[in-house]
Amino acid sequence: MPTDPAERAAALEALVEQQAALLQREDEVHRVLVRIVLAGGSVTELCEAVAGFFGGAAVVTTTDGRVLAMAGSDAEVERVQGLPCFDRTGRLVVESEPVGAREGDGPETTRALVKIVAGASDHGLLGAFSPDRALTPTDVHMLERAATVAALAITKEAAVAAVEGKYRAEFLRDALAGRAGDPADAVSHATSLGWDIDRPMVVVVAETDENDAETTRAAEEVRSLQERFVRAWVQAVRARDVSVPVAGFSQEVVALLPVDPTSEDDAVMRTVGEIAKVVRGDGGGGRRTFSTGVSRPIRSVADLPTAYDEALKAVHVGRQMYGESALTHFDGLGIYRLLALVPDGADLRRFVEESLGELATDDSPENEDLRTTLSVLIDTNLNVAETARRLFFHYNTLRYRIAKLERMLGPFTTDPQLRLTLALALRIHQMRGI
DSSP: OOOSHHHHHHHHHHHHHHHHHHHHHHHHHHHHHHHHHHTTOOHHHHHHHHHHHHTSEEEEEOTTOOEEEEEEOHHHHHHHHTSTTBOTTSOBOGGGOOOBOOOSSSGGGGEEEEEEEETTEEEEEEEEEOSSSOOOHHHHHHHHHHHHHHHHHHHHHHHHHHHHHHHHHHHHHHHHTTOSOSHHHHHHHHHHTTOOOSSOEEEEEEEESSOTTSOOSOHHHHHHHHHHHHHHHHHHHHTTOTTSOEEEETTEEEEEEEOOTTOOHHHHHHHHHHHHHHHHTTTOTTOOOEEEEEOOOBSSGGGHHHHHHHHHHHHHHHHHHHOTTOEEEGGGOTTHHHHTTOSOHHHHHHHHHHHHGGGGSOSSHHHHHHHHHHHHHHHTTTOHHHHHHHHTOOHHHHHHHHHHHHHHHOOTTTOHHHHHHHHHHHHHHHOSOO
16 A cells, blocks of 8 residues: 555545446446346347447356357357367356356456356356456456346246247147148148248157156156256257257157258268267266167158157167167168067067077177177178188188087078078177167
């Protein structure tokens, strides 16, 4: 503190002016926030106001970092999206971002995040990004006031979205069950909801791998996780095309993705895989694994029930074939489609045990290797040279293994019926959950 009276007076005057400027700025922020509240402003309008307060950019995200709204100049938004706090899918990496004022003088201090809370509900995060200065505790305090307005806006938008979502989901459920009326009426009604179903499309069903009917989670937690799952799919799909129907039912989400009727299945699966990747995020917090099934392409709303059934089969059988997080096209099920029709898994297990004998178990470390050898032999139509090449075996080693397999299983190299039985048993053995 200066000792000279004149210097002390000047320092005190500067401090008073600084405090007055802060109060004036806070009063301006308060007026803007009140105006937004009274006008029933949206989250986007709030972001625009916050971006203006800090001369940079602002963002509102869900609790797991999915961006709901972002504002600022184009250059500033582009700069912020390129920061390491956003992953390649555009999600804010909330797991490594602290909330509140930051200490130190690094580049991280030019951004701040606060929680958006209404009562006991956590609605997400509000973030401010300054292009060139560290954000102070005073800035964070103003950001917290803005978060209160964000909570009001999100609560209002969520209530509206819940009502709209209910009507959309009911219509989509009726369409998938064949109860949406004649195709022309269904197309017209979908258009009134902002959806386009008058084009070639596939039905995509994404279902959580965890069985909610048998979970130990509390009912409120299950509901929250499912709502997050649905929101993630809706956001990922609408980022590509806002006219795509997408809705959540119980443990699943259904989307009707448009496709080029001349496209190969691989191209369709790449698109669905990209969307599923965005839904999962790069290690996003708190979400559950899910499997995804894709139907054959359809050209008419009248074919939706069949396509929906195909997508459901692809989900359930795909999970049995590949385990959790499977992504399966109906046409890729092959013989598994028929095997999945057998209602009693015990019958399938008995068939495997009777057909493969001791090879049906993993009691011996050698059993898995012998099953692999048998499977490749059958897949190559008993081509010994090709099988040896695929398994990196010497020709004589493979001959020895074939002789051993025939002693265990019978003369499958000369008996086509036995070969078919063993092929089926191997396919069933690969299925999970039987």
